[in-house]
Amino acid sequence: MFSKLNKFFSSVKLAIFLLIALASLSVVGTLINQGEPMSQYAKIFGHGLLFEVFYWLGFLNIFGSWYFITLSSLLVVNLVVSSANTFPRAFKTVFGPFPYFSVILERKNPKAAYSTLNTKKNNEDAQSSIETAFGKPLRETGTPGGPKELYFAKNSIFRMAPYIAHASVIVILAGVILNFVYGFRSYANLKEGQLTNFSYLLQNNKPVKLPFSLRLDKYRTVYYPDGIVKSYVSRISILNKNHISVLTKDIKVNQPLTYKGITMYQASYGHYRPDAIKFMTFNLVNDKAQGLISMEPYKLYNYNGSYLRLIPLPHASGNQIPFLIAVYKDPGNKPSDASKELFFNLGSYARGGKEIPFIYTKYKNTGFVYSGIKHYYYSGIEITRNSYTAVIWTGSIMLVLALFFSFFFNQSRYWVRLSPGEKGKGSLIEIIGLPRKKFAMFYKNFNDKIERIKRELNSK
Amino acid sequence: MNTIAGSNAYFLDGAIFFTISLVFVVLPFIGYFIFLFTGDKRLSRASFFVLAAGLLLQTFAFVLRWTYSYHIGIHTPPFVDLYDSLVFFAYVIIAGFVLVRIFYDFDALGFIITLTAAAALGFASFSPLAPSTIEPTMPALQSSYLIYHIITLFIAYGAFGTAFGLGILYLIKNRKESVPGKKTGRFLSLLPEISVIEEAIYKIVVFGLVFLTAGIIIGAAWADNAWGGYWSWDPKETWSLITWITYILFVHARFARGWGGKRLAWIAIIGFAVVIFCYLGVDLVIPGLHSYATPGSKQIL
Ligand code: HEM
Numbered sequence: 077m078f079s080k081l082n083k084f085f086s087s088v089k090l091a092i093f094l095l096i097a098l099a100s101l102s103v104v105g106t107l108i109n110q111g112e113p114m115s116q117y118a119k120i121f122g123h124g125l126l127f128e129v130f131y132w133l134g135f136l137n138i139f140g141s142w143y144f145i146t147l148s149s150l151l152v153v154n155l156v157v158s159s160a161n162t163f164p165r166a167f168k169t170v171f172g173p174f175p176y177f178s179v180i181l182e183r184k185n186p187k188a189a190y191s192t193l194n195t196k197k198n199n200e201d202a203q204s205s206i207e208t209a210f211g212k213p214l215r216e217t218g219t220p221g222g223p224k225e226l227y228f229a230k231n232s233i234f235r236m237a238p239y240i241a242h243a244s245v246i247v248i249l250a251g252v253i254l255n256f257v258y259g260f261r262s263y264a265n266l267k268e269g270q271l272t273n274f275s276y277l278l279q280n281n282k283p284v285k286l287p288f289s290l291r292l293d294k295y296r297t298v299y300y301p302d303g304i305v306k307s308y309v310s311r312i313s314i315l316n317k318n319h320i321s322v323l324t325k326d327i328k329v330n331q332p333l334t335y336k337g338i339t340m341y342q343a344s345y346g347h348y349r350p351d352a353i354k355f356m357t358f359n360l361v362n363d364k365a366q367g368l369i370s371m372e373p374y375k376l377y378n379y380n381g382s383y384l385r386l387i388p389l390p391h392a393s394g395n396q397i398p399f400l401i402a403v404y405k406d407p408g409n410k411p412s413d414a415s416k417e418l419f420f421n422l423g424s425y426a427r428g429g430k431e432i433p434f435i436y437t438k439y440k441n442t443g444f445v446y447s448g449i450k451h452y453y454y455s456g457i458e459i460t461r462n463s464y465t466a467v468i469w470t471g472s473i474m475l476v477l478a479l480f481f482s483f484f485f486n487q488s489r490y491w492v493r494l495s496p497g498e499k500g501k502g503s504l505i506e507i508i509g510l511p512r513k514k515f516a517m518f519y520k521n522f523n524d525k526i527e528r529i530k531r532e533l534n535s536k
Numbered sequence: 537m538n539t540i541a542g543s544n545a546y547f548l549d550g551a552i553f554f555t556i557s558l559v560f561v562v563l564p565f566i567g568y569f570i571f572l573f574t575g576d577k578r579l580s581r582a583s584f585f586v587l588a589a590g591l592l593l594q595t596f597a598f599v600l601r602w603t604y605s606y607h608i609g610i611h612t613p614p615f616v617d618l619y620d621s622l623v624f625f626a627y628v629i630i631a632g633f634v635l636v637r638i639f640y641d642f643d644a645l646g647f648i649i650t651l652t653a654a655a656a657l658g659f660a661s662f663s664p665l666a667p668s669t670i671e672p673t674m675p676a677l678q679s680s681y682l683i684y685h686i687i688t689l690f691i692a693y694g695a696f697g698t699a700f701g702l703g704i705l706y707l708i709k710n711r712k713e714s715v716p717g718k719k720t721g722r723f724l725s726l727l728p729e730i731s732v733i734e735e736a737i738y739k740i741v742v743f744g745l746v747f748l749t750a751g752i753i754i755g756a757a758w759a760d761n762a763w764g765g766y767w768s769w770d771p772k773e774t775w776s777l778i779t780w781i782t783y784i785l786f787v788h789a790r791f792a793r794g795w796g797g798k799r800l801a802w803i804a805i806i807g808f809a810v811v812i813f814c815y816l817g818v819d820l821v822i823p824g825l826h827s828y829a830t831p832g833s834k835q836i837l
Contacts, residue, residue: 088792099781106771330679460764472753483742516731
């Protein structure tokens, strides 16, 4: 029973099946948008059968579905069981004990290459010729003068690399799971000037308490000369428990800020409605500018003892400016009870030979000049704790290195048996070469080595 | 949207030289194609030298384009839009072939490589879908990860493209040879031994796989740095994972009993179809984080 399970879980065919299954499910996952709100799916698929079927099959959140996770787990089990089964043998090929010539000869491995040479040279000379082709033997057995066995290995340490590759897959997955369990991804949309010590989880909007307070000092969008966005910049300050600012920094896309293991990313931006309209005010008696005021629509503002309210005119006609300022004697009045309505006019003044237009109105001694719209920006900041990404990157570096070492270092082993030649004269050399991978290059190299030994034997 | 680059940008930004280099790819294609039937080594050697000259010209064009984009104040290497990526793809597979050719006698592979490269280069040069003007880059792409991410992935794609060509040659040769009594034609006799092709497919695929793995990881590290999630199952990411799984499968198929060179050749062919879909198809079919269009929405990422 156990051995059957063991065999099943270590088979490469199972791995092939699982890999194909996971790849196919991933394809489905890219054809249907994943993790959208239900209302969005209702728009795409309607409320009919199609939606029901997709929902029931888990196709709307395929990467979190029970079968995707089960198949991935099976792959991990497959990987671990298979590696555990083959590791002891691989370990022996690297660190010994190494098998003997006769054992290898009997195995009749289909990958093996064989060669037999007869020479008049004695065993010592033969051995030195062999070593010019194969280097120093890892093991030498036998008696001086008598039959002898030599064992050579090339690159055998890299036999460990696939196991390290497999282990690194486990390390990466461990990092992913640790992050999933102990980390979070959340966001906070902050108005300029706003302070918070809460953020909201991306997946379900539940609030998270942060170990510090965060303030958005300023948000701005920077443009290239032709109007394409160059960067989105939020200046944020970190405040400690006593509301003392400990750090102020600009964050941009690709330039986050990490503080106490929590990282803040520039994720989005926008402006709140209603926007306000900015007016420059002038003292008409002495023509001096008084200042800049911003008015949100319908909000009441106290200005030099009068109450002002900005009223948008949605149905402005012709040249009419689409807003006015209503003036009230006291703040309790209804919007319709304005004592005076200030309509705006288009004027112009000359400067540097040019007519510059402006929009203005006046009330008593004060002139109001329209000077643009004020947006109340907010910045969408993503706040994340990914304390275990270091585990993932460690596993990743291990993986790339292990792949490199498994692929680019061909491993081969050689057994040589030296015995006295016919009638006790000269030597008989028998050579077996065994590659890790059955590549044409190996057999070519093997023949080259044999040729080289022959030349050595003849030249001495 | 051509206000930054003037009207003579086509010369300054190197695009004209990529267009000219197309000639240096099409001529070798013709040469290699005729070579398949005549087996005239002088032809394949001439094709090789013309192709190598084209590679030099393209290298020059890249240097020009790169310096030019910094010169006009766009501090991003020229690898970001569809045009750049197509010419870079052509560049990588030509470079890959030139390298492989130095070590193996694979002249028969030349026509597939030059055909693929010419298709990519021709599409880049003449399709209105791939304008060559250097546009300012959106904030998400302004990162030093960009260049490592793209170069590693394109080296991988180039390798997989080469393996694809070899896979086809393998199947052709395997098919003809397995018919007993049939005389092998000139075309087949030019190909290396079937076992040599198999070995080359393996080596080129695993070379690509190392770079693919590194490229995906760099992408994940970049995403982590840009927006705090190393993996978001965005379609392009998912397709890169599917590509990776395909080639991991390739590597392991050898260990399964009964999976010979023929199936490996098939995986190399299918794998490249997956690569092409990941590279171009995803953008055309499913827009996502990586699409080559400029985003119009407020959401930055
Ligand atoms: C999922 C990610 C995996 C990665 C990155 C991976 C990586 C590797 C690498 C690089 C090799 C060396 C291949 C070669 O030298 O040509 C290898 C060999 C191998 N892998 Fe995997 N593998 C994975 C999954 C699996 C699974 C699920 C199994 C389950 C059966 C498996 C079983 C094997 C076996 C039996 C070998 C041969 C080992 C040897 O050289 O003795 N691998 N793997």
